[in-house]
Amino acid sequence: ICCIDNLKNNNKEVSEYINNLKDEIKSFKDNYNTGNMILDIIINEKSDICSKKGIKFICDINFSKVDFIKPIDVSSIFANILDNAIEACDKIHDEDIEKYIRIKGTISKAYFVIKCENSKVNNIKFKKNKLLTDKMDKFAHGIGTQSIKSSLDKYDGELLFEDEKDKFILNLYIPLNQNTDSWVD
Secondary structure, rough: OOOHHHHHOOOHHHHHHHHHHHHHHHHHHHOOOOOOOHHHHHHHHHHHHHHHHOOOOEEOOOOOOOOOOHHHHHHHHHHHHHHHHHHHOOOOOOOOOEEEEEEEEEOOOOEEEEEEEEEEOOEEEEEEEEEEEOOOOOOOOOOOHHHHHHHHHHHOOOEEEEEEEEEEEEEEEEEOOOOOOOOOO
């Protein structure tokens, strides 16, 4: 958006920039199609990162009936979930331990449910039901989970963690009975 804003007085460059973005988006559509263009871009980008890092990535998300969630919140929720899962897998140095991320999004009863499971070796710490970062710079980190929670709060969603010895599971529940049919006016 900033790029387009900076190019707004040069129609040729704006047109060229938009066409390049369209080409990128088309290339993403071939891999994952969740029913949401923003989510498709995020999922495809994170899948590519996982492939380069040797992380098995499994994704099954149907987001087509969840059009009330604003793009900024789609981005905040899914980018942070997957960034955290990728970071956890990056800490695995034992070649006998499989690095994997499984993310599923589906409608169950009156909720859109997102479940992300990833392998891990690090110990997870909680304080007052909040996940604590294990990074050295505590001030600048740990914001991802807060961002997810902040986005979920807008939709009366709930975030639950399951911490097991070798895997971490994050569950999100977003009620479907929102007051709006869509974020688009």
